[in-house]
Amino acid sequence: MPGDSTELAALADLLEARAAGGNRVVAAIAGAPGSGKSTLADKLVGKLNARQPGLAAVLPMDGFHYDDLYLVPAGLRPRKGAPMTFDVGGLYHTLKRLRARDEAEVAVPVFDRKIEIARAGARLIPKETPVIVVEGNWLLLKQAPWDRLRPMFDLTVMVEVPEHVLRARLRGRWERLGLSEAEIVEKLEENDLPNGRWVRDGSIRADRVIRNG
Numbered sequence: 001m002p003g004d005s006t007e008l009a010a011l012a013d014l015l016e017a018r019a020a021g022g023n024r025v026v027a028a029i030a031g032a033p034g035s036g037k038s039t040l041a042d043k044l045v046g047k048l049n050a051r052q053p054g055l056a057a058v059l060p061m062d063g064f065h066y067d068d069l070y071l072v073p074a075g076l077r078p079r080k081g082a083p084m085t086f087d088v089g090g091l092y093h094t095l096k097r098l099r100a101r102d103e104a105e106v107a108v109p110v111f112d113r114k115i116e117i118a119r120a121g122a123r124l125i126p127k128e129t130p131v132i133v134v135e136g137n138w139l140l141l142k143q144a145p146w147d148r149l150r151p152m153f154d155l156t157v158m159v160e161v162p163e164h165v166l167r168a169r170l171r172g173r174w175e176r177l178g179l180s181e182a183e184i185v186e187k188l189e190e191n192d193l194p195n196g197r198w199v200r201d202g203s204i205r206a207d208r209v210i211r212n213g
Helices: 005-018 037-051 068-074 088-100 146-152 163-176 181-202
Strands: 025-031 056-060 105-112 117-126 131-136 155-160 208-211
Touching (some): 005 025, 005 131, 005 155, 025 037, 025 088, 037 131, 037 155, 056 088, 088 146
Parallel strands (some): 056 131
Antiparallel strands (some): 105 117
């Protein structure tokens, strides 16, 4: 679990307080592949919803992956997960819709890792939900076009993990999905770990840092 129960409770308290009176609050949780940002986001939203049902929802950045129908002919399939393989404009406009709160609900995509496909309209976020927790690698990247996301976030969190821990976690992830040793090495050395360094060195300073591992 990223961070301890005290850190999780503190984040939940902060978001709940900012959402008092029904205000919409959007928090960004960023980190390298394998850092545990998705786990943190899910646990944070679970904690908030245990306090008050419908208080929070997760928006995963991975739902905005470009499809392989584009990535393969573009020569980008081996780098899937890098910044240029995401529809950042789609994410930006989804965040604008969520902040506007002028629709009954907003449908958002969710990435299915088992089949490497983003499922469109897989989750509905109601207008009444005050806390949105966005999680993804590149949310705090300080380069265009990702830097246009920053004004959308009321709170930013970075999950930091040593590289040797990331390597072990990511290897375990790919082993569980049945990849061969050669495929695992290629993913780690040519994509996952370079992306992790990019997140570490290329992101803005977050409001809060959680060290996990």
